Amino acid sequence: MTGRKRKMVALTAAASKLDVNKRENGKESTPKKLIHCESDEAEQSRYFTPKTGEQLRLGEEFFKQPCITLAKAFLGKVLVRTCADGTELRGRIVETEAYLGGEDKASHSAGGKRTERNTAMFMKPGTIYVYPIYGMYLCMNVSSEGEGAAVLLRSLEPLQGQPIMRQLRAARRKEGAPQLKDKELCNGPSKLCQALNIPRCFDRRDLASDPEVWLERDSKSDLAQNSDIVSAPRVGIESHGEWAKKPWRFYLRGHPCVSIRNKEAERESLSGKVMSNLGSSDVQSGTGQHNVTRTSQEYN
């Protein structure tokens, strides 16, 4: 049996377990053996202990922002996914990309093109757009203000439910592969969909009102406000000419969960900050820079 076939068998087995639990409980559920992992204190986040019972959820007003503004506003916010048994998976957003639609040729909605697949991009701000890519992966976007505009969620910092995330991610990996570190659970657009069990059927759901997935402000820290946001060209769209160069990927400088670092962009934004601090003109205009208060060492 090839490695690929082994993976498919493992995936099928994991899916079967979900079905078994669904039948036993009369409702969709996370596998029981996964639920028990939740109580493992040693596996809890090193970064953050979530508060409970607080009204932290972001409503529809939050999503009514221009695409680039929203992409930056997402940084530091917490994506929450509930399992049928009430277990919650949490991850802090540390990397996003803005796709503006219209003239943005790298966007699925470029030129106002509307298809069955990208319908969610044209729905009200806060609508989830889930699409398959490369035949075997999914990516999750959230629509923003603007015709056909949406923000791609690229990376999360796992905060809660890491054992479950690890199980979900392991289902697609080779048997006997080394265990994933926390920072490797959600450091890519498709990885975060796997780790939070975001299925294709979440497409067109409303992030502001859905009972199974939502966005929260961080109850403990104002990470994004106190961190430095790096603006870099978007990933994987090299074929789109000048649009590939637009610095519309945003991530928290030095964060270990970012999928791909762009050292050139980091240097440029840092030198721009120094110039700015010296009283120069707006070198980094429009790149959303903030004060530098953290280093990569603080995250490790």
Add this chain to the structure above:
DNA sequence: GTAGGGATGGTCT
């Protein structure tokens, strides 16, 4: 740690 190559099937032209 990083670079290179292969896998994969839905979507669009």
Add this chain to the structure above:
DNA sequence: GACCATCCCTACA
């Protein structure tokens, strides 16, 4: 039929 907003594994430094 070509493309693709990715991921994983392996080899090598």
